[in-house]
Amino acid sequence: MAIQWFPGHMNSARLKAAETMAAIDVVIELLDARLPEASTNPLVRELRLQRQRPCLKVLNKADLADPQVTRAWIEHYNRQPGVRALALSCRKPGDVARLPTLCQALAPHRNDNVKPLRMLIMGIPNVGKSTLMNVLLKRRIAKVGDEPAVTRSQQTLQLDVRHSITDTPGLLWPKIAYASDGLMLAASNAIGRNAMIDEEVATFLAGLLLRRYPALLASRYGLSAEQLAAVDAVSVIDRIARRRGLCRRGGEADFEKAAKVLLQDYRDGVLGRISLETPATRDAMLADEAAKPGGAVGTPAGEGGRELPAATTTEAADGR
Secondary structure (H helix, E strand, O other): OOOOOHHHHHHHHHHHHHHHOOOOOOOEEEEEOOOOOOOOOOOHHHHHHHOOOOOEEEEEOHOOOOOOHHHHHHHHHHHHHHHHEEEOOOOHHHHHHHHHHHHHHHHHOOOOOOOOOOEEEEEEOOOOHHHHHHHHHHOOOOOOOOOOOOOOOEEEEEEEOOOOEOOOOOOOOOOOOOOOHHHHHHOOOOHHHHHHHHHHHHHHHHOOOOOOOOHHHHHHHOOOOOHHHHOOHHHHHHHHHHHHOEEEEOOOOOOHHHHHHHHHHHHHHHOOOOOOOOOHHHHHHHHHHHHOOOOOOOOOOOOOOOOHHHHHHHHHHHHO
């Protein structure tokens, strides 16, 4: 299933973000720590490179991701010029409070009352931008919800006399190039409900978990080592249905309800700390796609294109 979701308000948000990019100093790009590259919006990269803006990549929901994999992603991103990366949970005020200082290091020339630092939060839907905004401001300013596309318009507020911050709506891109990216985004609740089929997304997720985190599946759903060796992705969901008593009339497993159970367990973190991609699996996926007839070549994990060193980006772009 090719998942695509780009409702009309996102095009308006993209145009507004392009306009705002001219008047900010640092982009705070929120990523989902469980799928950092799949949740990296190529439109964000394009917009900030056009304006030569440095970027602080924040891998949010790090408490739900595999910590070893997250460390590998941080190392990759920190090798990119003009980029710094860190992992955190936006629900932890102590972690979030570090962000203005980290952004300041990317734009050191904006460090007084005359030239306050102007930050722009960008990212995909439901990645935690509004939560980040509320924690930074220490009050509820942005509406928060456990579903994509809650925020529909930009708002700019002062943190203090030296820092302002602009929150933007969650933004996807018109065409998701790789099917696995769409499925990972859907599994992580970044896609509108009407643009996905739960059973197909859950089957993809079950297959990935069987390959990479079989012990977590076995622990959560009562699978023995022998059963685990014999099941496939569809069988996992059937097993969930029968274990939870999710059956239709006649005793047939309710695949749809079981699929929703698996997806919700993953989203809530009750399965354990799971990462859906690593730098190595990302590069392998891109290599496979490039090898297909007419396949597109994506940017390998950890490579940042033509970004400039952080100390020169904003000054070079604006002549300041």
